[in-house]
Amino acid sequence: MKELIVKAPGKLVWVGVPTPALSSPAGALVRPIASASCDLDRRLIAGATPFKPPFVIGHECVAEVLEVGSAVSTLKRGDLVSVPWKISCGTCKQCLSGRTTACTSVAKYAAYGVPAGGNWGGLFSEVVYVPFADAMLVHLPPGLNPIAAASASDNLTDAWVATSRPLASREDARVLVVGGTESLGILAVQMAVAAGAGSVDYLDSDDYRRGLAERCGAHVDIGFASDLNERYDLVVSATREQQALHKGLLALAPGGHCSCIGIIFEDPRIPLFGMYMRDVTLSVGGCSVRPHIPKVLELVNTGACDPLLVSPTIVSCVEATEALIQPLAKCIVVRERITQSA
Ligand SMILES: [Zn+2]
């Protein structure tokens, strides 16, 4: 089978490797049919992260189930499923507490598409082994477009948790989304609206993304020169710029919450004393997406959010090696199905 690897900074290639074996009764083999780029992927490909090539890439997809182990009870060949980015067993103490990102049955950081915690393959690949199929895989609601759901594995669900969790205890909240990565900010705008925000403002220096955010329901007529201090109950930081995060933290109203979901590899400047005086919360995640994927698929299925409003570029596997290195919003690689659900 073919898998997509980052061979060197800026260089993607498909390589032939042995098809993974179904090596556990609890496991499954799946075939990705709609694989999305995560906002981290372009930096992984560029070599601009602590993870150095070569490694297999891809950690967001909808897949068809090819084969299941003898102990798998909820899945069969032909089912369409969302595959979470993180490997998790579903039965350890952390998983049972909903912290699937911290699963103790596998190596720390064990995940698809990142060279950490072992090599689990990547979700652009032709066939992927899922070691805990019942615990990890989530059925797609019937009729849901796999392309629209591709990002539920990571970015889309991250955006939902970053907004819905703080908004659950903040009625009619004023929300600021600080954008800057390819899709997370736009998805966060949609999810803030879906979670019942009172208003959503979007801050980004990029005109194209501001246009997308406006289509998703955000007010975009603010800039980095605007005085935003102490105006927002929730700030979602979906930027990789330290200064933009800093601006977002200063924008928190007393009792506010900042969800930082843009990955910043450096140690950014945090205005801690001002935050202390306003009794604000900063959460940084890498959230445990698996428990929240069913809700996110429901939101997509009912039209409460539309991930395709980030205007993804949809390409074939052949086109993927070029498309994934372009400065696009979101890229989705599609494959023909080879199974049909019974
Ligand atoms: Zn990711």
Ligand SMILES: [Zn+2]
């Ligand atoms: Zn676990």
